[in-house]
Amino acid sequence: MFPxxxxxxxxxxxxxxxxxxxxxxxxxxxxxxDLKSMSMQQQLRFEKKYKRRLKLATARPRWDKMVRLGQLFSITFVLGYMVLFMDWRDVPTPFDPIREKFYGFFGVFTEETRKLDRRDRYIPSQPSTK
Incomplete structure (x- = not known):
């Protein structure tokens, strides 16, 4: 490489x-x-053409799309976390009905209800119902 x-x-x-x-x-x-030798109309036409060509040359559609998607997902995540999981310290919020529906729907996945749903395994903490 060096030689x-x-x-x-x-x-x-x-x-x-x-x-x-x-x-x-x-x-x-x-x-x-030379813009000094051009009329105002020619200068305007030239500037429009130059700006349009510059915008086309510097366009990065994939990068712009990824930035927009990243912004959308981050804002959605933050708002979803604020509405569903954030502890509001006993402050009534307009999100309480949404939270109740969410936890009511996904309440079947809590640890207490998981132990009650499976009858085929032995759970020593509960007395047998047979």
């Missing part, structure tokens, strides 16, 4: 492939354009 680096540094530079840079071909348009 290759030294060899490449010692080589002469290659000529530019773009002939417009070397001056053999005359450019069609001068860049950047």
């Amino acid at each position: 290759t680096l030294v060899r490449r540094l010692a080589q002469a530079t290659k000529p530019q492939a773009n002939s417009a840079v070397s001056g053999t071909v005359k450019l069609k348009k001068v860049w950047p354009p």
Whole structure:
């Protein structure tokens, strides 16, 4: 790796492939354009075109979509946590009916009801009903 680096540094530079840079071909348009020589309408048209092209060149649709989804999921998670699981310290909130329905629906998954549902296994803490 190091000999290759030294060899490449010692080589002469290659000529530019773009002939417009070397001056053999005359450019069609001068860049950047002289805005002082343009009329107001031409300046406006040029600025609109430049902004549109710049926006298209810098567009990152996949990144933007992932950022939007990340924001959506994080806001949804925080709001869901606040409504369903956050301890409000005995303060009545407008979310109480939603919390009661949620815990009523998922109440069958609590530890107490899980022990009562399975009759096929022996639970020493409960007396046998047979």
